[in-house]
Amino acid sequence: MQDRIAFLVEKLNLIPHPEGGYFSETYRSEMNIDGGNRQLMTAIYFLLTSENVSKFHRIKSDEIWFYHEGSSLIVHSLHAEGHKMQKVGLDINAGEKPQYLVSKNTIFGSTVCDIDSYSLVSCVVAPGFDFRDFELFSKEELISIYPSEIEIINQLT
Numbered sequence: 001m002q003d004r005i006a007f008l009v010e011k012l013n014l015i016p017h018p019e020g021g022y023f024s025e026t027y028r029s030e031m032n033i034d035g036g037n038r039q040l041m042t043a044i045y046f047l048l049t050s051e052n053v054s055k056f057h058r059i060k061s062d063e064i065w066f067y068h069e070g071s072s073l074i075v076h077s078l079h080a081e082g083h084k085m086q087k088v089g090l091d092i093n094a095g096e097k098p099q100y101l102v103s104k105n106t107i108f109g110s111t112v113c114d115i116d117s118y119s120l121v122s123c124v125v126a127p128g129f130d131f132r133d134f135e136l137f138s139k140e141e142l143i144s145i146y147p148s149e150i151e152i153i154n155q156l157t
Contacts, residue, residue, distance in 0.1 A: 021048040039128030054110040060133040071114035109156040
């Protein structure tokens, strides 16, 4: 498994992402919106391993996840109703989805389902991703808003 992860990191030019995992931007639209301040769309490869997590964060754009290979992963999100989970993968009979939309302004993170594994996905963001919109949360911030979700908050912060 580690050989496959190392191969993907090398061949897809992946680098560490601040939220966890590895990424490589594969597309940034030449078309701009908002008076030229923002690209219409961006896309990345994103690789997450079972040894790390994608920490709770939020962006100001919609993000669609597309599953490619490895273990399924779980996108965890926090809402007024509490913690929600959606598996992203190919086992549709088990409720997995090969693609999944995370709506703008949603607090979310992700984990790999299987131990000693990885998940490779692509993420498309529209309007395009900009680190100025990226907000990473601390444990204290989230517990003050979602005190009943302390277990998942501890895992993803």
